[in-house]
Amino acid sequence: xxxxxxxxxxxxxxxxxxxxxxxxxxxxxxxxxxxxxxxxxxxxxxxxxxxxxxxxxxxxxxxxxxxxxxxxxxxxxxxxxxxxxxxxxxxxxxxxxxxxxxxxxxxxxxxxxxxxxxxxxxxxxxxxxxxxxxxxxxxxxxxxxxxxxxxxxxxxxxxxxxxxxxxxxxxxxxxxxxxxxxxxxxxxxxxxxxxxxxxxxxxxxxxxxxxxxxxxxxxxxxxxxxxxxxxxxxxxxxxxxxxxxxxxxxxxxxxxxxxxxxxxxxxxxxxxxxxxxxxxxxxxxxxxxxxxx
Numbered sequence: 001x002x003x004x005x006x007x008x009x010x011x012x013x014x015x016x017x018x019x020x021x022x023x024x025x026x027x028x029x030x031x032x033x034x035x036x037x038x039x040x041x042x043x044x045x046x047x048x049x050x051x052x053x054x055x056x057x058x059x060x061x062x063x064x065x066x067x068x069x070x071x072x073x074x075x076x077x078x079x080x081x082x083x084x085x086x087x088x089x090x091x092x093x094x095x096x097x098x099x100x101x102x103x104x105x106x107x108x109x110x111x112x113x114x115x116x117x118x119x120x121x122x123x124x125x126x127x128x129x130x131x132x133x134x135x136x137x138x139x140x141x142x143x144x145x146x147x148x149x150x151x152x153x154x155x156x157x158x159x160x161x162x163x164x165x166x167x168x169x170x171x172x173x174x175x176x177x178x179x180x181x182x183x184x185x186x187x188x189x190x191x192x193x194x195x196x197x198x199x200x201x202x203x204x205x206x207x208x209x210x211x212x213x214x215x216x217x218x219x220x221x222x223x224x225x226x227x228x229x230x231x232x233x234x235x236x237x238x239x240x241x242x243x244x245x246x247x248x249x250x251x252x253x254x255x256x257x258x259x260x261x262x263x264x265x266x267x268x269x270x271x272x273x274x275x276x277x278x279x280x281x282x283x284x285x286x287x288x289x290x291x292x293x
Contacts, residue, residue, distance in 0.1 A: 004291045007038040007051040010058040015039060020273035020280065021057045027284030033291070040072055041065070048076050052291050055082045055245070059268045063134050066092060082245040082290065083266050087236070091266040094131045094165055100261060103235050106228060107261040108254065113164040119154045121147040125169035128153055130162040138162070141169050170260075172253040179252045179262060180221050182229040183271050183279075186286050187243025189229070191276045192221040195250065217275055225251045228259045236266070245286060246271060 006028060010017050017025060017037045028035035038044050038051075040059045048054060054076050062069040070092070073085035081088075090096055097110045112131070113119055121142065128150060129139035138157060142150040157164055173179055179195040194216045229249040237243055248265040273280040 004033050004053075004288075005051045006033050006035040006287060006291070007044070007048065007054040008035060008057045009040045009054055010037045011061040012039050012042070013061065014058045017058050018270075020271060023273050023280035024057070024283055027280040028287060030281075031284050031288050033284070033288060041068065048080065051080065053082060053287065054080050055287060056088070056268050060134060062268070063092075063132050063137070066132055082287070083247075084240065087240050087244065088267050090240070091264065092132060093163075094129070094133075094263070095163070096264060097165075097261065100232065100235060100264070103239075105232050105235055105261060106254070106258060108167050108170065108252065111166040113154065113158075113166055115158045115161060115163065117158075119151060119166075121150050122166065122168070126150075127167045127169050128157070129165050129167070130157060131165055132162070143169075168255070170252050170254055170262075177222070177253065179250055180218060180225050181272070182221065182226065182249045182251065184229070184233060184244075184247045184249070185279075185283055186245065186289075187233060187237065187247075189226060190279055190282060191272070192218040192226075193272050193275065194218050215272060215275065217272075222259070225259045228261065232261055232264060236264070245290065246283065 008017060008021060008025060010021065015037060016022065021037065025035050025037065038054070040062070044050070059069070070085070070089050073081055073088050076085070078084050095112055097107045098112065101107045101110070123144065125141060125143045127139060127141050130137070133139070140153055154164060181193040181195055183190045183192065228251055232249050233242070233244070233247055236247070244266060248269040248271060249261060250263040250265065251259045252262045254260040271279070271283070273283065
């Protein structure tokens with residue numbers, strides 16, 4: 001009987017995956033799964049239907065070609081792609097935060113600024129970012145002394161056709177607790193990481209690639225942070241069906257000291273499998289359990 005075949009979808013710049021992707025590849029091999037990296041926008045020999053499952057991992061160029069990427073997800077299909085196409089389409093635009101807030105999930109305050117819409121800088125420190133981007137690309141922090149720079153940044157991004165989000169810069173990102181990334185596998189909390197700040201005043205936004213993150217393992221994330229992560233995933237599961245194979249919920253305390261969702265990563269997030277021993281094997285077993293038959 002032939003081994004089950006799993007494609008780990010990646011991009012041309014990372015044909016051999018990243019460090020955590022290679023760990024997952026090895027874990028699947030140890031489980032007897034014929035797993036291999038496949039560039040998402042290069043049709044593999046025999047087509048995607050030759051694979052039992054396709055797991056989205058290092059497709060980090062998708063935001064530069066979002067319509068084509070979403071078309072690809074639909075072509076691979078609900079029965080084969082993890083996470084599913086509908087989840088990916090919703091999560092690809094950070095306006096999902098507005099949807100979550102409407103569903104009663106506490107999120108960072110988010111104002112949508114459509115191309116051409118007038119921009120009035122808010123008080124205090126704030127962040128302007130594209131609604132579709134990755135790795136802090138195009139995101140920049142401003143304060144009341146930098147309103148002209150903020151207007152210029154908005155005008156530049158709008159001229160490029162971007163929908164924008166304007167959010168407060170939360171001081172908690174620079175504090176001891178900082179931003180907590182909660183990693184879930186099959187709807188259950190696997191591990192948590194602490195993320196250092198990515199943005200600072202007078203630091204130019206990333207135009208291509210990704211800004212490096214400062215990471216450390218959190219042995220015991222705060223209970224209210226974990227509770228918010230679970231409520232967030234429950235809302236996603238209610239919306240799309242679940243549980244999802246993997247998810248990452250990034251949480252930061254807001255101005256009132258309450259945990260708020262900063263980002264919900266359901267497409268190709270770093271899951272930090274290379275930081276926590278055994279997590280690549282756990283994800284591998286979850287993929288194995290999803291295989292047909």
